[in-house]
Amino acid sequence: MFIHVSEEATGFGPIFEEEPLDTVYAEDSPEPKISMNCRVRANPPATIKWWHNNWEIKLLEQPDEHYSLVGGNLVITNPDKNKHAGKYVCVAKNVYGTVISKEATVRFGFLNQFPTDERETVYVKEGQGAVLLCDPPSCYPNEVMYRWIYNDFPNFIIPDQRRFVSQTTGNLYIAKAEVSDIGNYSCFVSSPTIGKSVFSTPFALVPEIQKEVSRYPADIRVRFPKTYALVGQNVTLECFALGNPLPHIRWRKLDADLPPNYEVSMNGALLHLINVQYEDEGSYECEALNVKGMDWYRQWLYVEGAPEWAEHINDTEKDVGSELTLSCTAVGKPLPWIRWLKDGYSYGKGELKFSSLTFEDSGMYQCIAENNWGTIYANAELRVVSCAPTFIYNPVKKILLGAENGRVVIECKPRAAPKPKFIWKRGLETLSNSSRFLIWDDGSLEILNVTKADEGSYTCYAENDRGKANSTGILSIKEATKITEAPSDAEVTAGENTILQCSASHDPSFDITFIWSVDSYIINFETDYEHYEQLMDHESSGHLLIKNIQVDHAGHYTCTAQTIVDNATVSADVYVKGRPGPPGGVRVEEIRDTSVKLVWSLGSDHRIPLTQHIVQTRDFYSLDPEDWKTAVTSPVFLDGNAWTAKVVELFPWMEYEFRVYAINDLGDGECSVPSIKIKTWDAIPTMAPTDVNGYIGLNGEVIVTWTPMKPQYFFGKKFGYIVGFKYHEDDTLMWSTVADPEARRYVYKDTIIPNSEIQIKVKGYNNKGEGPFSQITVVYTSDIAPTEAPLDVYARQVTSTEALVWWLPVFQVPPHWVDGYQIRYWRKYDDNEAAASRVLVHSSVNQTRLENMRPDSHYLIEVRAYNGAGLGPPSEHCEMFTRRPPPSRRLRVYKYVSFTRKWLYIYWDHIYNYWNESYVEGYKILFRKEGERYGKVYTTGRHYIDFPMPETGDYVIEIRARCEGGDGPISQIIVQGAAVLNFQPLCPFALLLLVLICMNLGL
Missing domain, CATH: 2.60.40.10 (Immunoglobulins)
Structure with missing residues (x-):
């Protein structure tokens, strides 16, 4: 069946305004029905039918007590899992065609009960890690939330650095058990989709008290699996380690920085990737570290995408007998495949081509793109029409204007099907193609080099097999616009001003406008006022003033003098001499323990030769994102043509990034984008511990102390200390190993010889070998106690x-x-x-x-x-x-990020001391990277402080009151770098509070 559509047809085919959605129905839901919605707009109104698992639901022929149609919606009463689960589609049809809705699935949700069997008591040594298994019951959907009950409901365990609940397995992980952990535990599972919760039979955890709590290296037990994510989704990766002391967890992405939109929570156990993109795909690694050892885990994140339209079909009206190609383009990963439906039936794949349209080709077409992640539909109506020419909707313009010696195009675009033949007349003269007159294929008339003689009336005649029509316009020729003063090429030094001239003559009956552009970018004088200003000496001029010119203002400038009839253009080039541009593509090659080879591409010299290049470096322990230091290179001096250098005197086993900038006679240039972070090779330690001392304890033991070496001097994994002993009269060296890199004391408890001299020395070691010993310290033993008092x-x-x-x-x-x-x-x-x-x-x-x-x-x-x-x-x-104690109350701390995201403002409420507390003299602020122990300390007597906003990473700010009786309790906040910040704006009350505080403090 098909319809012959003429110009009088005003109806249209079915258009979905609401389509059915996937539904999860709880098996024990109190609501006794499911509603599958389908709303359609059509003229004439469409009839609606429903299909279930590829079978039509025939409500009239085969009435069903479960199914009913309300409007276009399908209502399922008292749903039965065995009968009504499956796939549903809505089919809409009228005289113009048929469309099928997106497929929707009905599934039945459930959450079974835990088994009632009693669980065995779990025993764990104090200080050791423990894993309590949840063993959740089967459920659908699988998206559930896990929590743990401690002793009594609703006393839920709050995860912290020591305890973690995996949302993948439901297990409770305790990094190190403490005596206070004794009690009964129960796994609590909630399904937000069906609104149901269940919990397991309680079981006991009993920590066994130890005389001396042992230390254990970090041991990662929660490991995120190989993960597939959809582009645009939020992804959470889990990583948690057991160990004593509590391990610190750090995240990294191999061969690249972490994505800009990432967040770390749960004391490092969770890495949140916000709005993941294809470039975020890669291998992610979590590292758990404590003083006893390190563990790491690495797995791959794959980012794929559901189909999205790059190009799709739209309602189309074509002449009978014409050609047509219907195509759709979809993007996604894997690449989607395309198939077609016409009026609900399969109609091919890929691209549809029609060499000569007939009325039978009219109908409703659906382009369907699908891959493993989903299916999308694009619906459109194709109408094949025929009608006599008419100028009712688009007549020839009545008044036509042209400029002398210019070009005029008179459009003739009547509505007609099939395509008509065109004839043009000037007055009574029939026009044909010549050197000055050209009739386009679409019926428009082009006239070249027009003069006053071309003025007059022009009529377009259109005719096809169904009829004919015509339309007339009158052409007037005006004076052409001409450039009278043109700009000249200019070379300017950055920071100076320059003027580009531009004047023009034009027909006095029209207004003239001067438009300036640079490299095809049109200058907006309202928004670009800081550097651009238009100077108008008189009506026919529009000079351009460039103020405080910068190197990025260099380019090809074009002045366009424009009236409603024509325009004239003229151009000039502006060259700017300035400081060097940033070098490009800094990359690291030939990584060694104390050196790397850097390669880069030369940046722009901005018309002044480069004289030198400087390499800068930033290591893992640089707290400030702008804490760059000049690197030592070989050769020491890098001239203006240098594109590679060897960076030397680096720390082994240290994470570095590098950047380069150039210098010319005007000064230092812009720095390059930092290189990818790399880690130098490990090496044998070269430094020895300092401040080595020894003395004899009250029980005759030798006590050795030293200042621990800083982490940057570890030079490798598994760092520790070797303590050596030797009697002065003996050449035999006794030694002991201390595996804790933060240790500062060792006790030698073996029997020692009285009245003797013991020589002591300490050195560091790592996985590569042993470093040098410290200077010798001498300890004397005695068998007679001191006789004098201090x-x-x-x-x-x-x-x-x-x-x-x-x-x-x-x-x-x-x-x-x-x-x-x-x-x-x-x-x-x-x-x-x-x-x-x-x-x-x-x-x-x-x-x-x-x-x-x-x-x-x-x-x-x-x-x-x-x-x-x-x-x-x-x-x-x-x-x-002793002094009175500091106030025991914590500070209330607030944070605010400037609108430019360049500054971070921290402010807090003042703490007043009670009569039995010390007077508050000021405040102490510690600014450090999350996961690190050390940072920068600031002191202030005010109630606020500001910092340059860090670019990336998480930072911890700790604030406490400073009193003569000591420091008060710590208040802590965590901030994220500007690249991942997404703070909500302050509410009006918070803004008012900030203003009042600043006024009181004299800001």
């Missing part, structure tokens, strides 16, 4: 819990060696002297810090010299009072 003991309070104590050292005369001093301190009226706190220090020290004291208390302090034979006599008691 004199002039004096103490001064530092905080509410700390004090400094000094004394005059005891003069050492063999054999009364002094190996160290014991300091005892206790509260005069509240503590038993026998339970006094004790501190031991080396004999070379005559002062120390006393810690863990009670605030606002009266203390007695005593100092004694000792050696391996025992303690000497006590000093006279020194009395002192």
